[in-house]
Amino acid sequence: MILQLHSYWAYITLAIILTTVLNSLLNLFSKNNFYTKDLRIALFALIVSHIQFLIGLAWYFMSPSYKHMKEIGMGAAMKDSLTRLLTVEHPLLMILAIILITIGFSKHKKKEKAGAKFKTLTIYYGIALLLILGRIPWKQWFE
Numbered sequence: 001m002i003l004q005l006h007s008y009w010a011y012i013t014l015a016i017i018l019t020t021v022l023n024s025l026l027n028l029f030s031k032n033n034f035y036t037k038d039l040r041i042a043l044f045a046l047i048v049s050h051i052q053f054l055i056g057l058a059w060y061f062m063s064p065s066y067k068h069m070k071e072i073g074m075g076a077a078m079k080d081s082l083t084r085l086l087t088v089e090h091p092l093l094m095i096l097a098i099i100l101i102t103i104g105f106s107k108h109k110k111k112e113k114a115g116a117k118f119k120t121l122t123i124y125y126g127i128a129l130l131l132i133l134g135r136i137p138w139k140q141w142f143e
């Protein structure tokens, strides 16, 4: 149930982060003003990714891969690429991505100029998106 929720919520998370990056990038290059809708898109991405974090955290300690890691021990788990991806790399990189989104959101609010706001969102959300895409367990997702 929780894994299914985490799996479906991932579509919404990826879509809204990608929307924020594209929206910020386009507005940055078009030198547009920063409107409430731009803030709402970035805020929505922040909220959706925080919810994904909570679902992921809840699933983590129930997941078969976590149980497997406990059984075989941390050393052996690190040598097995799939167990390492599911129990260490994916959770850690996703947490790092969500931290970047949180910092990016709070930094963009402190900027005065529209260009600086869009630039901050593009950089922080963009790096976060790359981290997420790099460490999603793609095979497990579409199996």
Ligand code: HEM
Pocket: 003, 006, 007, 010, 013, 014, 049, 052, 053, 054, 056, 057, 059, 060, 063, 064, 065, 066, 086, 090, 091, 094, 095, 097, 132, 136, 137, 140, 141, 142
């Ligand atoms: C933006 C954040 C995240 C995204 C987009 C994301 C996405 C995904 C996707 C697509 C899967 C595969 C689901 C499937 O097999 O159907 C997955 C699995 C998983 N995720 Fe995440 N995730 C995120 C954050 C997290 C966090 C923060 C944690 C833990 C603290 C976490 C823990 C897990 C675990 C334990 C699995 C299942 C591994 C297994 O199959 O045993 N995820 N995630």
